Amino acid sequence: MKKYLIIGNGAAAVGCIEGIRSVDKAGEITVISEEKRHVYSRPLISYYLEGKTDAERMKYRSDSFYDDNGCRVIYGAKAVSVDSSAKRVKLEDGTELSYDELCVAAGSRPFVPPFAGLDTVEKKFSFMTLDDALALEAAITKESRVLIVGAGLIGLKCAEGIYGRVGSITVCDLADRVLSSILDADCAAVVQKRLEEAGISFMLGDTAERFDGDTAYMKSGKSVEFDVLVLAVGVRANTELVKNAGGEVNRGIVVNEKMETSLPHITAAGDCAEGFDASIGANRVLAILPNAYMQGHVAGVNIAGGSADLGSAIPMNSIGFFGYHIMTAGAYEGEMLEERSDETVKRFFVKDGLLRGYILLGETERAGIYTALIREKTPLDTIDFELTKKVASNAIFSREIRRKKFGGVV
Amino acid sequence: MKRVYVNEEWCLGCHLCEYNCAFANSGMKDMAFALKDKKIFPRIHVEDGDKITFAVSCRHCTDPNCVKSCIAGAISKQDGVVKIDRSKCVGCLTCVLVCPYGALAPGENGTMQKCELCLENSCGEPACVTGCPNKAIVYEERGAAE
Numbered sequence: 001m002k003k004y005l006i007i008g009n010g011a012a013a014v015g016c017i018e019g020i021r022s023v024d025k026a027g028e029i030t031v032i033s034e035e036k037r038h039v040y041s042r043p044l045i046s047y048y049l050e051g052k053t054d055a056e057r058m059k060y061r062s063d064s065f066y067d068d069n070g071c072r073v074i075y076g077a078k079a080v081s082v083d084s085s086a087k088r089v090k091l092e093d094g095t096e097l098s099y100d101e102l103c104v105a106a107g108s109r110p111f112v113p114p115f116a117g118l119d120t121v122e123k124k125f126s127f128m129t130l131d132d133a134l135a136l137e138a139a140i141t142k143e144s145r146v147l148i149v150g151a152g153l154i155g156l157k158c159a160e161g162i163y164g165r166v167g168s169i170t171v172c173d174l175a176d177r178v179l180s181s182i183l184d185a186d187c188a189a190v191v192q193k194r195l196e197e198a199g200i201s202f203m204l205g206d207t208a209e210r211f212d213g214d215t216a217y218m219k220s221g222k223s224v225e226f227d228v229l230v231l232a233v234g235v236r237a238n239t240e241l242v243k244n245a246g247g248e249v250n251r252g253i254v255v256n257e258k259m260e261t262s263l264p265h266i267t268a269a270g271d272c273a274e275g276f277d278a279s280i281g282a283n284r285v286l287a288i289l290p291n292a293y294m295q296g297h298v299a300g301v302n303i304a305g306g307s308a309d310l311g312s313a314i315p316m317n318s319i320g321f322f323g324y325h326i327m328t329a330g331a332y333e334g335e336m337l338e339e340r341s342d343e344t345v346k347r348f349f350v351k352d353g354l355l356r357g358y359i360l361l362g363e364t365e366r367a368g369i370y371t372a373l374i375r376e377k378t379p380l381d382t383i384d385f386e387l388t389k390k391v392a393s394n395a396i397f398s399r400e401i402r403r404k405k406f407g408g409v410v
Numbered sequence: 411m412k413r414v415y416v417n418e419e420w421c422l423g424c425h426l427c428e429y430n431c432a433f434a435n436s437g438m439k440d441m442a443f444a445l446k447d448k449k450i451f452p453r454i455h456v457e458d459g460d461k462i463t464f465a466v467s468c469r470h471c472t473d474p475n476c477v478k479s480c481i482a483g484a485i486s487k488q489d490g491v492v493k494i495d496r497s498k499c500v501g502c503l504t505c506v507l508v509c510p511y512g513a514l515a516p517g518e519n520g521t522m523q524k525c526e527l528c529l530e531n532s533c534g535e536p537a538c539v540t541g542c543p544n545k546a547i548v549y550e551e552r553g554a555a556e
Contacts (some may be wrong), residue, residue, distance in 0.1 A: 289479075
């Protein structure tokens with residue numbers, strides 16, 4: 001009977017467990033969980049603050065999940081080293097665990113730049129875990145002036161989460177636009193305007209350089225007074241365990257399409273891993289939950305003796321603010337084709353007769369049809385692309401293709 | 411497993427399936443009371459192409475993207491049927507981002523809904539099929555994709 005060990009207890013770990021069990025019903029699975037919580041969805045913490053969910057409903061799988069899958073979970077434990085030749089993992093408390101197959105699903109951690117005077121700030125938070133959200137919730141009042149450093153996905157979802165529960169929200173970012181990792185300048189301006197209309201203030205192309213108590217001194221020479229500080233500058237993949245064991249790491253743990261690291265019997269999945277991104281044809285950390293689950297599942301199937309590979313993973317995001325939805329996917333290269341109305345923007349990026357990427361603002365119905373065109377590399381001359389740009393529809397396909405899609409088991 | 415299939419050559423584009431779907435999932439006994447003067451949120455939708463109309467609903471895929479991608483863990487596959495626990499859904503639309511068929515859409519309250527084959531509502535079998543006047547929508551067992 002195989003012994004599986006999973007470091008981490010997030011979406012990638014769940015994917016790994018379900019992947020293993022799709023092949024091997026009997027093997028022994030042990031999960032090392034740093035957080036003392038049943039597996040929950042981290043991206044939901046902003047929705048928690050908004051009141052759209054609660055700790056119970058945030059559980060990513062049912063209470064009986066580990067029992068149903070025959071897993072032992074060690075809560076509140078941290079893996080500190082991996083010995084890949086002896087196939088052993090050491091925990092912080094000195095315990096050693098042996099394995100036949102190890103999956104490192106250790107996630108990422110907030111990156112906090114070495115700001116001068118940060119230790120003088122009384123109320124400062126990251127925004128990654130449920131504990132972070134609970135601590136932030138306890139610190140804010142209706143009068144709080146909140147400064148969020150970072151106008152990316154995490155910083156802006158945090159802003160939405162606390163909106164209406166605080167006095168004011170200011171967001172700063174060294175980048176010259178909001179959501180710079182997923183939006184181009186024009187689209188970012190559209191989103192920023194909406195957030196500003198809701199009452200959120202921005203200081204872009206500018207960031208805090210040093211702090212003194214309740215004051216941030218900015219690069220531009222301005223200063224901002226605040227009561228609560230949220231640091232959402234970015235995240236770093238937890239690569240150290242594999243790196244120190246002699247495995248290849250870059251910005252994430254380097255993996256192949258089967259999620260195998262450079263070390264034998266060690267796979268990696270999720271935000272700690274740097275897998276193949278089909279949209280750019282190179283390895284990249286795709287730190288989104290769907291990707292974490294799928295990578296975990298592929299790793300699980302493979303270490304259990306099955307065969308799976310990730311296929312065409314691409315960056316993609318669905319995010320919304322105050323009911324205005326944004327979807328993005330793929331790479332923004334090639335010719336840009338735009339459809340625009342007062343409230344909506346759709347941008348398509350076409351190269352070599354293929355849809356390579358898109359940005360949709362305000363109109364996202366059936367966007368998965370676009371996503372599939374990218375992932376399946378559908379030649380645009382085989383579909384009605386003029387209609388596609390206007391509306392995502394299955395009418396763009398030929399009757400034969402539609403018969404394949406809808407006429408049988410898929 | 412039986413699934414809903416559409417013979418697009420026979421679809422009249424009457425949209426009756428959308429109304430029957432909305433009614434079956436309304437929990438009400440009277441169709442007029444349930445739907446009259448209301449915006450409906452059916453789980454099947456009729457698409458209009460050039461000289462062609464056809465209805466689209468969940469394919470209950472063998473390996474569903476939506477189940478793997480749901481950030482809330484709200485979508486699962488049980489006995490072959492892809493189901494959503496709407497109490498867990500936060501309306502992030504990630505399932506819309508990944509469904510290649512365009513088969514999921516938000517309901518009245520912003521949480522997502524999808525075809526669950528009417529197995530648990532008052533109809534007990536797909537209402538879109540039962541009510542299709544031209545038998546363009548069928549509920550049957552088929553093999554692998556043609």
